[in-house]
Amino acid sequence: MDSEFPDKECGDGRRAFQPSRRTLLRAALAGGVVTTLGGNRLHASAASALGGGRSPSASNVIILGLGGGVRFSETFGDPKHRLIPETWGRIRPRGTYFSNIWGKGALDHSVGNKNLLSGRWSKSQADVAYRASLFEHYRKATGADARSTWCAVWGSDVGNHFLGFSLQPGYGPDYGALMSHPRSLMEWWKKAKKEGMKVEEPDIPFVGYTRRVFPYAPADEEIREDLYDLISDTPEFQDTGLDLGQDATLWEQDMNRLLIRRVLTRYQPRVVFLGFCSMDVAHESGFDEYCDGIAAADRAIAEVFDVVESEPFYKGKTMVVITPEIGRDQGDDPAQPVSYQQHTGDTEETNHRHGMVVYGPGIKAGHQVDRRVEQIDILPTIARVLDFPIQGVDGKVLEDALV
Numbered sequence: 001m002d003s004e005f006p007d008k009e010c011g012d013g014r015r016a017f018q019p020s021r022r023t024l025l026r027a028a029l030a031g032g033v034v035t036t037l038g039g040n041r042l043h044a045s046a047a048s049a050l051g052g053g054r055s056p057s058a059s060n061v062i063i064l065g066l067g068g069g070v071r072f073s074e075t076f077g078d079p080k081h082r083l084i085p086e087t088w089g090r091i092r093p094r095g096t097y098f099s100n101i102w103g104k105g106a107l108d109h110s111v112g113n114k115n116l117l118s119g120r121w122s123k124s125q126a127d128v129a130y131r132a133s134l135f136e137h138y139r140k141a142t143g144a145d146a147r148s149t150w151c152a153v154w155g156s157d158v159g160n161h162f163l164g165f166s167l168q169p170g171y172g173p174d175y176g177a178l179m180s181h182p183r184s185l186m187e188w189w190k191k192a193k194k195e196g197m198k199v200e201e202p203d204i205p206f207v208g209y210t211r212r213v214f215p216y217a218p219a220d221e222e223i224r225e226d227l228y229d230l231i232s233d234t235p236e237f238q239d240t241g242l243d244l245g246q247d248a249t250l251w252e253q254d255m256n257r258l259l260i261r262r263v264l265t266r267y268q269p270r271v272v273f274l275g276f277c278s279m280d281v282a283h284e285s286g287f288d289e290y291c292d293g294i295a296a297a298d299r300a301i302a303e304v305f306d307v308v309e310s311e312p313f314y315k316g317k318t319m320v321v322i323t324p325e326i327g328r329d330q331g332d333d334p335a336q337p338v339s340y341q342q343h344t345g346d347t348e349e350t351n352h353r354h355g356m357v358v359y360g361p362g363i364k365a366g367h368q369v370d371r372r373v374e375q376i377d378i379l380p381t382i383a384r385v386l387d388f389p390i391q392g393v394d395g396k397v398l399e400d401a402l403v
């Protein structure tokens with residue numbers, strides 16, 4: 001709570017963030033893309049597939065992950081919260097703020113997210129593959145179909161593909177989420193454009209598992225076709241993203257924003273994970289770009305917040321969780337912007353300590369919890385709020401946030 005970061009190294013989060021190479025993408029998201037959302041391809045089956053007998057309160061959850069590594073000191077721990085004005089100023093007062101939530105395990109991109117999605121610690125990406133996800137727990141307990149769950153991952157780490165499902169016995173791909181992975185989806189779109197919609201998809205072996213479980217595009221033909229049209233209508237995305245260096249993470253984030261807006265407004269999944277990753281430009285960039293990435297993620301979170309607050313399917317019925325997956329190195333001198341570039345220091349608090357905002361029905365508003373809690377507590381808390389049973393989970397329900 002009392003951490004500082006130097007003004008001279010990090011810009012004001014309110015200033016304009018307009019990297020020239022991303023202007024087209026942003027313009028598309030602000031204008032052209034949105035106009036396509038009111039299109040005429042709302043399929044009757046998509047609109048009705050999720051109907052069920054659940055209570056109208058706390059019937060959905062959307063997890064917004066600050067992905068790729070971000071420190072407490074530049075986000076929740078900044079006394080002025082300059083880079084997360086939306087999350088802090090507009091969203092936090094509506095819910096409960098946890099000032100002291102900790103991760104554990106390997107400092108790889110998928111690990112922290114799987115901690116919070118599985119309620120169990122993973123020490124490696126191999127562990128990530130064998131921890132049943134929120135989506136699997138939810139679908140197994142409720143009988144909900146695949147369209148009820150959506151996992152928007154980013155990055156090329158294979159572990160990220162195991163956020164939406166696992167290889168844990170008794171769970172697995174049959175209970176997994178529909179997934180979007182920007183780079184894979186774009187590769188699929190390019191092939192589909194040339195060869196038709198029946199694209200031959202590759203087997204990707206991982207930890208001895210070679211089943212075709214990493215689809216290029218969501219494993220739902222109707223949604224595939226819809227996303228094909230979406231990308232076709234968005235030329236700004238079509239020739240970028242696969243070879244952009246550090247900008248790949250920003251492209252991935254913008255692509256995820258495009259996809260998730262489409263998915264939320266048309267298909268209305270009840271259980272959603274969406275990873276924002278713009279701060280991970282830190283690996284290959286200066287401190288200002290890292291800070292810009294945080295501010296960009298905050299604006300993206302605000303966009304989803306606005307969808308939740310404007311769509312009747314979600315408004316007043318949705319639990320929202322906003323928290324990072326992992327941190328970044330502290331180093332010896334915060335004024336020397338080098339340490340922030342990596343997340344390798346397992347003993348450093350800055351890699352493991354985070355903040356979290358939770359809001360929605362059943363969650364206290366205007367409340368703060370300062371005791372230490374853990375990432376693995378998130379899944380049990382979601383299960384309590386949405387009222388479905390879970391098994392084999394190590395975390396505890398965050399009772400002090402509940403009404």
Ligand SMILES: [Zn+2]
Binds near residue numbers: 068280
């Ligand atoms: Zn990273």
